[in-house]
Amino acid sequence: MSKDYYQILGVEKKATKEDIKKAFRTLAHKYHPDKKGGDEAKFKEVSEAYTVLSDDKKRAEYDSYGRVFSGGGGAGGAEGFDFSGFGGQNGVEFDIDLNDIFGGFNDIFGGGGRSHRGRDISIDIELSFKESIFGVTRKVLITKDSTCERCTGSGAEPNTKTKTCATCNGKGQVVESRRSPFGVFSVSTTCQTCKGRRVVPEKPCTMCRGQGVERKEEEITVQVPAGIDSGQVIRMGGLGEAVSAGGPGDLYVKVHVRPDRKFRKEGYNIVTDLPVKITDALIGSEYKLDTLDGEVTINVPPLRSTDEILRVKGKGVPMDRSKRGDLLIRVKVEFPQKLSKEAKELLEKLKKEGI
Ligand SMILES: [Zn+2]
């Protein structure tokens, strides 16, 4: 029994070409194996359904017979797709036209180069609270596939020539026949000899042995912007793994901020507690206070109660080059642990005063 291509794409039997293309776009985006949470099996399935339903002739055959007989023109260049199991007659040999699928990819992903991209790398860094507020430059060492410095990725020894790849005759792609229980299919894949470059070096680079990439430890400078929050991710385009004949992946730096004993962040403000003696809370006093900008002297006005806020303007989280939020100082009135005889007598007097 054939698969229900309409169900796979989530469209009705009478769906228009436009509906089918739209459904495929959405699903291809969702399941693309390059994406986080992608699903290769599902991606292949929707690609297969799209191949058939987007082609009038194939769709008509599928609608009438529940399977497809017609072959296509030359195979396209979708690397890594294995269409074994594609509905065809047992023992019948035919080509699958991947051009329309591949065209779809170009359409959707802007150039079809994505399947040749290097892997993304994710790392974690830990920052102090102060570093998260003001930003910091952090150097990290990452072991990854990088473009070979000696040959700048060409795979050829400097000042030597390249020649046309004999494996693929300079096409960069090879057509492979694959046998499956349903028939034999021709599928184009990237030529492994030249890695799709179409040429091979006459003398391979001695550093990377012609690979164009070398695995090495690289120091990367991460500029952490001011005001970053724990859990935020900095994307550094092109600093992921390099590949032969293709663009590099990206580097993702996830930030973890160590909680601070004294300070916490509330929006663009920094909040801290200030223990104030009960007498100072009543008649006012000056306090010295450590802040992220160094020690400051705070005037605690008279008659402050617990949780009242004293605001120091412009000592909070940077918003841009010139503006910052505020430092909010929360008064915490402290009661004495014990009272001397004299203190008690004085308090008795205050009591008579009605305080
Ligand atoms: Zn090299």
Ligand SMILES: [Zn+2]
């Ligand atoms: Zn080749």
